[in-house]
Amino acid sequence: MEGLYLGCLVGGVLFTLASVLVGDLLGQWLDGMFDFLSVDFLKPIVLAGGVTGFGGAGILLDRYSGLGRTAELVLAICIALMLCALVYFAYVAPAERSENSTGYSEKELPGQIGEVSIPVPAQGYGEVMVRGVGGNSLHIAASWEHREIAAGVQVVIVDWRDGVVYVSEFDEGKGEGFI
Known part of the structure; x- marks a missing residue:
């Protein structure tokens, strides 16, 4: 034995x-x-x-x-x-x-709140910073409504296509009452 x-x-x-x-x-x-x-x-x-x-x-x-x-x-x-x-x-x-993943899919970006870090012109591209679980991520951004958005403004990501997030200014009052 x-x-x-x-x-x-x-x-x-x-x-x-x-x-x-x-x-x-x-x-x-x-x-x-x-x-x-x-x-x-x-x-x-x-x-x-x-x-x-x-x-x-x-x-x-x-x-x-x-x-x-x-x-x-x-x-x-x-x-x-x-x-x-x-x-x-x-x-x-x-x-x-x-085990937590710090990764995310870009398809998950619509609906996220970000902050403009480089101003977004009406026609053209700027940059948006999105805070997530893994830290901050920067994304090339264009205006969804073709309006200029200044640096420091909070935005909501409306869409993501071809590596570009399309954003609109975030207005907390507009979101009330929606689920």
Whole structure:
């Protein structure tokens, strides 16, 4: 049994080292080949932690507990399952919940409020700054109504075409009563 425990301990440690050193490269090579197995609890880090914990707990129980082989095996499995749960709930789940994208699609721009940073002429282009989750973004802007808009004026993005946002002056009073 000590050979099984030692193999799991060494295998888990080697898998962890390989994941750290060449994990991204392997991920690119495999590119979703095993996506059909994607159960949240079966993440490689969780499984590696469980296998390594099983091996380490088994070695310690075998050498120092004086229990029978069956009791050692059952206890090592229980410890491994607890380690899997600990790794998942303390590391994997919080990390997945914290992933936020700072990206946006330009198709999401209509309806956003921005501020003119470079005046927008009646015919021509200026620049608008839009504040978003990922920070500020600057966009080439043209007037929707073909009116001049001064710098510092708040505008609403009406449309987006060919990399240009079409804006109109934002009047808070006009938006009341609409859902």
